[in-house]
Amino acid sequence: MEAGLRVDAQRNRERVLVAARTVFARQGLEAGVDEIAREAGVGVGTLYRRFPTKDDLILAIVADGMAVLLEEIRAAAAIEDPWEALETAMLALAESMAADRGFVDAVREHLLTLPAFLSLRDRLLSAWEPLVARGRAAGVLRDGIEPVDLLLLARGVVRMPPDRNDVDPRLWRRYMAIVLDGLRAGGAGELPLGPPQPAR
Amino acid sequence: MEAGLRVDAQRNRERVLVAARTVFARQGLEAGVDEIAREAGVGVGTLYRRFPTKDDLILAIVADGMAVLLEEIRAAAAIEDPWEALETAMLALAESMAADRGFVDAVREHLLTLPAFLSLRDRLLSAWEPLVARGRAAGVLRDGIEPVDLLLLARGVVRMPPDRNDVDPRLWRRYMAIVLDGLRAGGAGELPLGPPQPAR
DNA sequence: GCAGCGGCGGAACGAGCGCTCCGCTTTCTC
DNA sequence: GAGAAAGCGGAGCGCTCGTTCCGCCGCTGC
Numbered sequence: 001m002e003a004g005l006r007v008d009a010q011r012n013r014e015r016v017l018v019a020a021r022t023v024f025a026r027q028g029l030e031a032g033v034d035e036i037a038r039e040a041g042v043g044v045g046t047l048y049r050r051f052p053t054k055d056d057l058i059l060a061i062v063a064d065g066m067a068v069l070l071e072e073i074r075a076a077a078a079i080e081d082p083w084e085a086l087e088t089a090m091l092a093l094a095e096s097m098a099a100d101r102g103f104v105d106a107v108r109e110h111l112l113t114l115p116a117f118l119s120l121r122d123r124l125l126s127a128w129e130p131l132v133a134r135g136r137a138a139g140v141l142r143d144g145i146e147p148v149d150l151l152l153l154a155r156g157v158v159r160m161p162p163d164r165n166d167v168d169p170r171l172w173r174r175y176m177a178i179v180l181d182g183l184r185a186g187g188a189g190e191l192p193l194g195p196p197q198p199a200r
Numbered sequence: 201m202e203a204g205l206r207v208d209a210q211r212n213r214e215r216v217l218v219a220a221r222t223v224f225a226r227q228g229l230e231a232g233v234d235e236i237a238r239e240a241g242v243g244v245g246t247l248y249r250r251f252p253t254k255d256d257l258i259l260a261i262v263a264d265g266m267a268v269l270l271e272e273i274r275a276a277a278a279i280e281d282p283w284e285a286l287e288t289a290m291l292a293l294a295e296s297m298a299a300d301r302g303f304v305d306a307v308r309e310h311l312l313t314l315p316a317f318l319s320l321r322d323r324l325l326s327a328w329e330p331l332v333a334r335g336r337a338a339g340v341l342r343d344g345i346e347p348v349d350l351l352l353l354a355r356g357v358v359r360m361p362p363d364r365n366d367v368d369p370r371l372w373r374r375y376m377a378i379v380l381d382g383l384r385a386g387g388a389g390e391l392p393l394g395p396p397q398p399a400r
Numbered sequence: 401g402c403a404g405c406g407g408c409g410g411a412a413c414g415a416g417c418g419c420t421c422c423g424c425t426t427t428c429t430c
Numbered sequence: 431g432a433g434a435a436a437g438c439g440g441a442g443c444g445c446t447c448g449t450t451c452c453g454c455c456g457c458t459g460c
Binding site for chain 2 (some may be wrong): 108139149152161164166167170173174178183191192197
């Protein structure tokens with residue numbers, strides 16, 4: 001809801017957002033701007049008046065999805081068992097990427113590199129803090145794991161299955177199970193290297 | 201060494217291969233054909249006479265790299281301890297992808313989808329068979345793991361770190377340690393779903 | 401109901417890609 | 431050494447993108 005817009009402009013803005021959400025989810029961020037405009041039933045000019053750059057549009061969409069995801073992570077943090085809380089949050093993060101190809105792309109290409117997306121990334125990492133702290137305190141989470149590690153692990157897991165149509169879209173769960181086992185504190189030795197530094 | 205070529209053509213063919221290896225390793229498969237030709241000191245026409253398609257060039261390069269990798273995996277298979285053998289092979293696979301961005305791209309976009317690369321993929325998966333069988337028999341490898349799972353896991357792990365210049369290029373080892381622990385047989389439960397079917 | 405301005409659509413532009421084409425050069429054969 | 435054949439370079443084609451531009455349309459406020 002942007003104030004001061006004519007009613008038709010307001011309506012078109014909304015249509016573009018809906019269309020972008022659909023198309024990005026289906027095809028990832030490489031989807032063409034023309035296709036989004038077609039899906040929205042508007043011209044590309046209209047789209048560009050509201051979102052001067054494709055990245056601006058992506059930011060709007062990703063910010064929306066992020067709000068939902070943050071809520072899920074906060075809900076997971078309310079679970080009593082520290083490990084179950086972590087597991088639930090990891091599955092929510094992975095699920096939101098698996099269900100939305102645009103979100104996966106955004107994590108690698110935008111969240112992790114573009115300054116404009118910095119605050120989104122920070123909010124996501126902050127949401128993980130209490131979960132990680134609690135898991136560490138309870139001795140269920142492997143030593144040395146930081147929120148950013150979980151973000152990178154989840155993204156990597158979601159992208160593991162080949163993206164062919166004949167592959168079960170839930171296959172990432174197979175690999176998530178392996179990673180989650182590897183994340184549990186146990187006989188495992190110390191991890192090599194530290195977590196990556198945040199982008200400047 | 202292609203027979204029946206004029207000596208200058210032979211020399212240029214070799215130069216193109218060397219240049220392609222360098223450029224693909226540095227920039228991944230999205231690197232432009234023009235850049236390879238420039239690096240090789242030839243025109244694009246020359247390149248295209250020898251390799252009618254960019255994919256033909258990629259195939260030649262990847263086949264070379266694959267030969268080296270297969271040798272390393274076979275060497276790992278000779279290690280007595282079954283788990284150490286698996287671990288060594290996984291590290292070799294990941295290392296060859298980490299050192300060569302073109303190789304990572306090839307695994308996802310070509311090895312796993314294009315029919316022309318089918319025999320390369322089959323050879324890679326076959327090389328894993330004895331390692332996996334031995335690990336299973338010895339009870340050190342988690343139940344249900346297939347060679348293709350290891351390929352997908354290794355590729356996913358290599359791509360986990362953000363690809364920024366200020367990130368330690370060995371960071372993938374951090375995540376590989378987690379995955380390897382998850383792959384060990386242990387108290388862990390059964391994996392959900394089966395391995396993906398091969399591309400038709 | 402009308403003036404005027406915000407909004408509209410989509411043709412077109414420029415950059416980047418894989419790839420082709422063709423006039424010229426180099427090598428090979430005898 | 432000369433003729434033929436093979437090879438060469440790189441301008442340019444056709445395509446796909448993100449983005450811009452501009453003549454027309456239709457809300458809005460009076």
